[in-house]
Amino acid sequence: MRLLGIDYGMSKIGLAIADDDSKMAVPFKILKEVDIDKQLELVLEIIKDENVDKVIIGLPTSLKQNRTDQTGITEVFVKALKEKGIDIVTADERLSSKAAQSLGVKEDDAVAAMTILQTYIDRH
Numbered sequence: 001m002r003l004l005g006i007d008y009g010m011s012k013i014g015l016a017i018a019d020d021d022s023k024m025a026v027p028f029k030i031l032k033e034v035d036i037d038k039q040l041e042l043v044l045e046i047i048k049d050e051n052v053d054k055v056i057i058g059l060p061t062s063l064k065q066n067r068t069d070q071t072g073i074t075e076v077f078v079k080a081l082k083e084k085g086i087d088i089v090t091a092d093e094r095l096s097s098k099a100a101q102s103l104g105v106k107e108d109d110a111v112a113a114m115t116i117l118q119t120y121i122d123r124h
Contacts, residue, residue, distance in 0.1 A: 001019065001020045001053045001054060002017070002018075002019045002020075002050060002051050002052045002053050002054075003017065003018045003019065003025075003052065003053070003054050003055075003056060003117060003120075003121070004016070004017055004028075004046065004047060004050065004052040004054075004055045004056070004117075005017070005018070005025055005055075005056045005057075005058075005113040005114060005116045005117025005118075005120070006043070006055060006056070006057045006058065006113055006116070007058050007093065007109050007110075007112040007113040007116060008057055008058065008073075008074045008077050009070075009109065010034060010073060011032065011033075011034050012030055012031065012032050012109050013030070013031040013033070013039060013042075013043070013109065014027075014030055014108070014109025014110040014111070014112050014113035014114075015027075015028040015029045015030070015031065015043075015046065015110055015113050016028050016110060016111075016113035016114035016116070016117045016118075017050060017052075017117075018117055018118070018121055023121055024118070024121075025113075025114045025115075025117035025118040025121060026114060027110035027111050027113065027114045028046075028110060028113070029046070029110060030109045030110050031043070036076070036077065036080065039077070040077075040080050040081065040084070043055075043081065044081075044084060044086075047086060053087065054087045054088075054089060055081065055086055055087065055088050055089070056088075056089050056090075056091050056116060056117050056120045057074065057077070057078055057081075057088060057089070057090050057091070057116075058074075058090075058091055058092070058093025058112070058113070058116040059071060059074055059075075059078075059090040059091065059092065059093060060074060060093050061092070078090060089120065091116055091119065091120050092119075093112070093116050
């Protein structure tokens with residue numbers, strides 16, 4: 001099974017990829033696009049090109065697990081992907097960006113996606 005991890009943002013989307021054989025998530029790409037229709041198009045193209053079976057999207061909440069403005073924005077993106085028939089799982093993304101920043105990576109969105117995806121893999 002091929003997995004795609006997503007750290008969703010309104011202007012940048014971090015992507016990571018993994019498969020059942022390796023059980024190891026790796027940073028894949030950062031999409032820089034603000035139009036949600038174009039974002040969906042790009043992500044759907046990657047899902048097809050990379051033969052992705054399931055998408056793991058980080059769902060942002062506050063440290064106390066309360067909804068934030070970004071929670072609702074991300075849910076709109078999740079719903080749009082689900083409407084395209086994509087198998088989606090949302091995962092807690094708290095501290096994924098902090099973990100990525102601690103690695104000293106300049107653009108940390110794909111590393112944050114890797115953290116989200118690797119956490120999912122480790123728990124399943």
